Amino acid sequence: YFDYSGEKLQSALDKNVYDKNTKFLITSFSSDWLYPSYQSLETVKALQFSGLSVTYCEINSFYGHDAFLLETEELAPIISGFLDK
Numbered sequence: 001y002f003d004y005s006g007e008k009l010q011s012a013l014d015k016n017v018y019d020k021n022t023k024f025l026i027t028s029f030s031s032d033w034l035y036p037s038y039q040s041l042e043t044v045k046a047l048q049f050s051g052l053s054v055t056y057c058e059i060n061s062f063y064g065h066d067a068f069l070l071e072t073e074e075l076a077p078i079i080s081g082f083l084d085k
């Protein structure tokens with residue numbers, strides 16, 4: 001039910017729903033088949049095009065979509081570092 005593919009995401013961002021000081025962290029996992037990295041990169045590009053600050057990190061993993069549950073040693077320092085900034 002949640003579909004911001006194509007121009008839908010940019011259209012939503014163009015409505016200025018986010019404060020320009022908002023910072024985003026987008027992470028993806030190389031083996032995620034449900035939310036593949038190319039879709040995360042589309043989100044990154046749309047955020048950048050809207051003038052918003054975004055950090056992107058792709059984690060290499062073999063665990064598919066469940067990687068976010070299993071790669072905590074890789075993911076935790078990325079999130080902590082982002083929040084500490």
